[in-house]
Amino acid sequence: MEEIMFKPFLAAAALSAAIAAGPATAEETQGNSKTVTYSDLDLSTKQGQKELEVRFARAAREVCEADAKRTGTRMMSTEVRRCLAEAKKSTKAAMARILSDNQLGG
Template identity: 45%
Template sequence: MSKTFAAIAALGLVATAAPAVAQEGANIIVTYDDLDLDTAKGQKELDRRIEKAARQVCGLDRQRTGTRIRDPKATECLAYARNSTREYVAAAVVSAGKGG
């Protein structure tokens, strides 16, 4: 298994699911080849990187002028991104445990 998630693979789908929020075809590369996914610390860091990428793709890292209220579509996009990456992360952790 590659040591990167291309746009967290699923985040490319987020652009289709929420085009008003995620830029169409938006991709962010999340690497984890420097992390030891056999440890809680390594897994936590991977989760942090994925969260940062998802927030960026979904537009939660941008200031909205005139309001402090979070865009509901951006929140939906973020939830979708989190859920859709779980199986990729789980596979990477299992693979790391097998020396892969």
Template identity: 40%
Template sequence: MRKSLITLAAISAACTAAPAFADSISIQYRDLNLSTAEGQAKLEQRIDRAAKKVCKLGDHTMGTRISDPSAKACYAKAKKQASRQMAAVVQDRNLGG
């Protein structure tokens, strides 16, 4: 059975006194042809949107437009994690898996 989801998990610690919480989101790619550059680009766009959503990047606190540094770190970590999953999926597809 082929997997058709990349799961993106983000662990955020809002402040040191608060407990960490984890959110996750699944990214579908069954409809994409990952053996093409176009399919891979679309999946990368989905990963980017999902990473921003799960890490709440772009959510601003009241009175400021500055993004939370922990959201930026979460985004970078989530993108790295998802990129590794994407590379494995693309390699599997290219090998006929």
């Protein structure tokens, strides 16, 4: 059962990824962190990998509050854009690590 958790740090709202074990039932949100479950996916297929990318993107948008209503503008703030950029880098590294572990049978 595998999960990955995102947490923003400091005012820049950077995201980090840490692999954790736990129940793989659903996505959870705790404060400004998001647990993304992937034990139900077949990561040896393109479809499974794509679904994991979708889950990461959804989690990042939620943690970074990318879809939050803002008065006076529809544009994302600098902090939100920075958070999403960091999330993209973080999830790319996490995805590579997860796929590598999956290929090694982990």
